[in-house]
Every structure is written in C-alpha cells, then in structure tokens.
Amino acid sequence: MDTAPPPVHPGLPVRYFDGRSSRPREVQAALADGQLHLTGPDVDRVVEARRVQWPERTRRGPRIAQLPGGGSIQTDDAAAWDAWVRGAGHGESVVVRLQQSWRGVLVSLFLLVAVTAAGYVWGLPWAARAVADRFPDGVEQQIGDTVLDQVDDFVKPSQLSAQEQQAIEQAWQQALRAHTAAQAARGVVVRPSRLLIRHSEDIGPNALALPGGTMLLTDDMARLLQHDTDVIAGVLAHELGHVQHRHGVRMLVQVGVLGFVTSTLWGDYSGVLATVPLWLGQAHYSREAEREADAYSVTVLRDAGLSPAVMTRLFERFALFKRCGDEVLKPAPAGSASACKTEPGTGADDDDEEKHGFWGLGFASHPADEDRIAFFRDAAR
Incomplete structure (x- = not known):
C-alpha cells in the first residue's frame, strides 16, 4: 500500500530574508510534518519548525519569524499569519495565551x-x-564599628558620675556572668558583647544593640529608671537578645536585598549603599525580633536570679515619660513625691516621641505595651 505524503497546509505569502542580503524575496511559506517549507523564485528551503523563533501573537504589528543562520520571514498581515499558524496546528505557549x-x-x-x-x-x-x-564575625564587627562611628555623631561621653556608671556596669556584668555560666551548662555559647554608656540630647531614654555586640545605654535611660540596676539589667538583657540572635545582621541583609531591588528599578546603587550603615543604626527591629529579644531577656533575668516582673517597671516609667516629658528625668525635690505635675493625656504632645526618636527600645515597632507587660508578668509566675 502506498503511503500518502504528509498534508501540506495552505501556504502564506511572506517576505524572505536569507540573512546575507538586505533584499527581500517573495516566497510561499507552508508548514507540514514539523517542517517549514519556503518556495519561490530561486528559493527552495526546508527548516525544522522547532528551530524557528516564532513571534508571539500581539494585537498589532508585523509578524517576524527568525530562522536559523540569521534569516527571517516577515509579513504585515498579522491576521493571515495567525490563521496560517493555527491552521498548521502550531500552538501558542500558555504565557502568550494569558497575555491575550x-x-x-x-x-x-x-x-x-x-x-x-x-x-x-x-x-x-x-x-x-x-x-x-x-555571617563572618569579623565582617559583622566591622559593620558594627562603622555604625558606631555614625552613631557617635549623636552621642557624647556619659555625664553620669563614675559611681553611677560603675554600679550599672557591675550589676550588668554580674547578671551576664550568671547567664553565661547557665548557658554554658546548656551547651549554648553567649556571643561577645560590650556596654557603652553615653549621653544624648537627641535620642532620649534608650538602649540599642549594634552588629558585633556593642550595646549602648543612654544616661537618660538610667535616669528614667532612677538607677534601678535590676531594671537596667533587664533592659540590657533585651539588647543582648538582639546580639545573640544577630538581629542587626538580619536587618542589614533585608535592607540590602530591598536596596538592591530598589536600585535595580531606579538604577541608583551608590545612594543605597552609602545610607545603609546610618539607616541600620536608626531603624527599628521587627516585632518578631523584639519578641525574641524579650524572651531572651527573661532567660537572662532568671539565670541572674532576678524576676522578669522587674521589666514592668520599665513600661510604667516610659508611660510616665510619655505624659510628662523630660521632667521625669530630673531628680525629685526633697520631700516631693513626684516632679511631674501633668495629668494623663495632657502632658508632652505627640511630637515628643518623634523628637526623642525612641531608638532600640523605641515603641514604634514593638508589640503593644500591654502585651509585653502581660508577657513579663506571666514569665514571673
């Protein structure tokens, strides 16, 4: 029995460029059995259809199919081309169909x-x-030093007395040693850290952790907490949680990725790279990171023999600060119960929080105060 030749679908008149000459030639294009046939005066060419770069279907514009070797076939009759391709059973990709x-x-x-x-x-x-x-420890330390150099533009040497600074340092080191020993018994290594006490009129009562383990405590934070070393130890335990979980590096990675995406879209890499260190020093950690740091501070306080409930005093004092402003940072006159005369809701205005910035322990990215107070109270039970 004779085998019938494969059917050749109706041809389509197209312009053929052979890739060597700029002169187009009018040919007839036909698809059959997975092959593209081009026939015309002085042209008889067969190309495997799968080797042709077929154009995507669009609403307007010419159709140009690229042939292997640099040639092409073209037509301005888009409707005729699309009907020819469909009639030959040449399907479109899912992407092209979705685009239409x-x-x-x-x-x-x-x-x-x-x-x-x-x-x-x-x-x-x-x-x-x-x-x-x-992340390599050495690189993290270099980043931390860079950030500290920029943060130093906002801070000055501590104005607390030598005795006040020594009391804070001793209380913290005692808590840190107890925690380090307890963690060693659990098989956990505590990352290195160092405490710096600084004065600043810009960031108010605050504490923050930098990449590499540097922890800053402001004079105003010590004054706000009335030099209660147990509460200050809790504040520093929270910052140690940021150090231990390397939240600074995590945030740097996130800023870097977002900066790369932004600069890819807008084409400005230099501006992003130049502002990352300062942005890192000023930005708030995520709520998840703050919860991790709170949980870590509970472990530190317990290891040091302190009740996590001491942290509730931090929120009480911050609430007072938000109402009364800098008045609560001043020593109360002898025989006076409080230097603050402002009633709730009538004290420092909303600009006060913006003025002081609330870095590190700032409330802009922290979970709600009520939730944190409840967390520390529950941890104390």
Whole structure:
C-alpha cells in the first residue's frame, strides 16, 4: 500500500530574508510534518519548525519569524499569519495565551502581588536569618564599628558620675556572668558583647544593640529608671537578645536585598549603599525580633536570679515619660513625691516621641505595651 505524503497546509505569502542580503524575496511559506517549507523564485528551503523563533501573537504589528543562520520571514498581515499558524496546528505557549486574556492578566497580576508579599513577609526574613547565621564575625564587627562611628555623631561621653556608671556596669556584668555560666551548662555559647554608656540630647531614654555586640545605654535611660540596676539589667538583657540572635545582621541583609531591588528599578546603587550603615543604626527591629529579644531577656533575668516582673517597671516609667516629658528625668525635690505635675493625656504632645526618636527600645515597632507587660508578668509566675 502506498503511503500518502504528509498534508501540506495552505501556504502564506511572506517576505524572505536569507540573512546575507538586505533584499527581500517573495516566497510561499507552508508548514507540514514539523517542517517549514519556503518556495519561490530561486528559493527552495526546508527548516525544522522547532528551530524557528516564532513571534508571539500581539494585537498589532508585523509578524517576524527568525530562522536559523540569521534569516527571517516577515509579513504585515498579522491576521493571515495567525490563521496560517493555527491552521498548521502550531500552538501558542500558555504565557502568550494569558497575555491575550484580560482574565489571565488579572490572575497573573494577583499572583505576582501574592508572591511578592509572601516573599517580603516570610521569604525575606527566612533568608535574612539563614545568611545571618553564617555571617563572618569579623565582617559583622566591622559593620558594627562603622555604625558606631555614625552613631557617635549623636552621642557624647556619659555625664553620669563614675559611681553611677560603675554600679550599672557591675550589676550588668554580674547578671551576664550568671547567664553565661547557665548557658554554658546548656551547651549554648553567649556571643561577645560590650556596654557603652553615653549621653544624648537627641535620642532620649534608650538602649540599642549594634552588629558585633556593642550595646549602648543612654544616661537618660538610667535616669528614667532612677538607677534601678535590676531594671537596667533587664533592659540590657533585651539588647543582648538582639546580639545573640544577630538581629542587626538580619536587618542589614533585608535592607540590602530591598536596596538592591530598589536600585535595580531606579538604577541608583551608590545612594543605597552609602545610607545603609546610618539607616541600620536608626531603624527599628521587627516585632518578631523584639519578641525574641524579650524572651531572651527573661532567660537572662532568671539565670541572674532576678524576676522578669522587674521589666514592668520599665513600661510604667516610659508611660510616665510619655505624659510628662523630660521632667521625669530630673531628680525629685526633697520631700516631693513626684516632679511631674501633668495629668494623663495632657502632658508632652505627640511630637515628643518623634523628637526623642525612641531608638532600640523605641515603641514604634514593638508589640503593644500591654502585651509585653502581660508577657513579663506571666514569665514571673
């Protein structure tokens, strides 16, 4: 029995460029059995259809198919081309079909937004944690030193007396030694840290941890807490939690990734790189990082024989500071119960919080005060 030749679908007149000459030649293009046939005056060429770079279907514009070796076939009759391709059974990709459907475009846009949001909320923190766990200590220390140099523009040497500074340092070192010993018994190494006490008129009562283990405590924080070394130890335990979990490096990774994306979109890498160290010193940690630091501070306080409930005094004093402002940082006159005469809701205005910045222990990114107070009270039971 004779085998019938494969059917050749109706041809389409196209312009053929052979890749060597700029002169087009009118030929007939036909598709059959996975091959593209080009026939015309002085032209008889067969090309495997899979080797042709077929154009995507668009609403307007010519159709140009790139041939192997640099040639091409072209036509301005887009409708005729599309009908010819479909008649030959040459299917379109899913992407092309979606591009031609408004429903497909909407679905694609929704998926893009969903994937981007998921990457920002879950993917980026996960990646930052993974990178931070493998970040070289020496590089982290260099970053911390850079940030400290820039932070030093806002702070000055402590104005507390030598006895006040010594009392804070001794109380903290005692708590740190007890915690380090307890962690060693658990098989956990406490990352190195150092405490610096500084005076600042810009950031108010605060404490913050920098990459590399440097922890800053402001004079105003000590004054706000009335030099209660147990509460100050709790504040520093919270900052040690940031050091232990390497939150500074995590945030740096996240800022770097976001900065790279931003500079890819807008084409300005230098501005992003130049501002990362200062931004890192000023930015707030995420709520998740703050909860991790709170949980770590509970462990430190327990190891030091202190009740986590001492941290509730921190929030009481901050609430008073938010109402009364700098008055609570001044020693109360002899025989006076309080130097603050302001009633709740009538004291320092909303600009006061912005003025002091609330770095580190700032409330802008922390969980609600009530939740944190409840957490420390529960931990004390």
